[in-house]
Amino acid sequence: MYNHLLEMRKQSWELEKKSLSIYDQMRTFPCLKQRVPELNIVYSQVFQDVARRIEFAYQAFFRRIKRGEKPGYPRFHGRGRYTSFTYTQKGFKVEGTSVSLSKIGKVCTVIHRPTEGKIKTCTVKKTATGKWFVSFSCEIEKSTLPPLENFVGIDAGVISFVTLSDGTHVANPRFFKSEEKALARAQRGMSKHEKGTRDRRRKRKAVARVHERIANKRKDFAHKLSHKIVKEFGGIAVEDLNINNMQQDNFTCLNKSIADAAWNSFSNMLAYKAECAGRTFVRVNPAYTSQTCSRCGYRQKLKLSNRHYKCPCCELSLDRDENAALNILSLGLQAVGLKPLEAPWQKATGE
Numbered sequence: 001m002y003n004h005l006l007e008m009r010k011q012s013w014e015l016e017k018k019s020l021s022i023y024d025q026m027r028t029f030p031c032l033k034q035r036v037p038e039l040n041i042v043y044s045q046v047f048q049d050v051a052r053r054i055e056f057a058y059q060a061f062f063r064r065i066k067r068g069e070k071p072g073y074p075r076f077h078g079r080g081r082y083t084s085f086t087y088t089q090k091g092f093k094v095e096g097t098s099v100s101l102s103k104i105g106k107v108c109t110v111i112h113r114p115t116e117g118k119i120k121t122c123t124v125k126k127t128a129t130g131k132w133f134v135s136f137s138c139e140i141e142k143s144t145l146p147p148l149e150n151f152v153g154i155d156a157g158v159i160s161f162v163t164l165s166d167g168t169h170v171a172n173p174r175f176f177k178s179e180e181k182a183l184a185r186a187q188r189g190m191s192k193h194e195k196g197t198r199d200r201r202r203k204r205k206a207v208a209r210v211h212e213r214i215a216n217k218r219k220d221f222a223h224k225l226s227h228k229i230v231k232e233f234g235g236i237a238v239e240d241l242n243i244n245n246m247q248q249d250n251f252t253c254l255n256k257s258i259a260d261a262a263w264n265s266f267s268n269m270l271a272y273k274a275e276c277a278g279r280t281f282v283r284v285n286p287a288y289t290s291q292t293c294s295r296c297g298y299r300q301k302l303k304l305s306n307r308h309y310k311c312p313c314c315e316l317s318l319d320r321d322e323n324a325a326l327n328i329l330s331l332g333l334q335a336v337g338l339k340p341l342e343a344p345w346q347k348a349t350g351e
Contacts, residue, residue: 298311
């Protein structure tokens with residue numbers, strides 16, 4: 001169905017210069033079901049979600065064009081590329097230790113925690129390792145934490161995963177590096193077999209298991225650390241990093257480490273946890289935060305190998321990442337109006 005709807009949009013534009021909307025495509029479903037009776041075994045809302053995914057893919061395509069990025073036209077999916085389906089409003093029900101899905105029936109599940117609030121959607125997904133998960137999105141009320149006055153700046157790094165403005169350094173766990181040998185071993189085993197064979201599919205699953213293990217470790221670490229920070233601080237300021245720009249030619253030696261750190265994922269977790277807890281969260285411009293003195297505002301060029309910051313003006317001497325975290329904290333306080341804007345020379349001279 002996904003490939004069919006994508007082809008409809010593609011041909012409509014190429015032949016008639018007409019852009020189909022999501023509702024134009026949804027109106028074709030009754031005719032399709034008459035022509036292909038097998039489609040009746042799929043719940044109608046699942047097909048509606050397929051049309052929504054096509055719409056989101058085109059919106060992202062036009063957004064990239066507008067920004068001047070590489071467009072990346074929506075692609076047709078092979079059999080193993082479409083791995084989930086969604087019930088958008090109804091057609092599902094949680095019944096004890098099973099989930100009842102319309103047109104499918106009762107499916108035995110392991111409910112790892114009870115659902116809260118009103119269930120809005122249900123998504124069934126198959127992972128690359130053959131595991132099945134069902135996810136519910138629920139509408140719940142905010143459960144805010146008691147207010148705190150303390151504010152923290154967070155600097156992301158490669159040596160330390162993050163450095164807080166209070167001097168705390170969180171070590172970089174480097175999950176990919178710890179599993180790199182196991183991944184290389186699994187990939188060598190897969191490369192020995194021809195594409196399309198049963199043995200290659202079996203070995204591909206072994207590679208997927210290593211990737212899944214890395215992703216689970218990384219996600220668990222980010223969830224626990226973000227929860228701890230949100231619980232301990234009333235305001236959080238982080239760098240608004242552009243990871244794609246960082247992974248260009250001038251950072252080629254750090255590409256693997258940058259990807260392994262997954263700062264964007266951690267930052268997004270901080271953002272939504274802070275919003276749910278009623279905390280203040282702000283992203284600041286990371287430009288020159290490592291090169292500017294957090295005490296007097298003097299700016300000097302530093303190589304990546306210089307891990308200690310020493311100011312020639314006010315003789316401030318501290319860890320480079322800690323200095324950057326203090327600058328991020330200062331910018332965050334300015335962004336929320338808790339600190340007045342002032343020029344570095346005014347700060348240094350007291351005028």
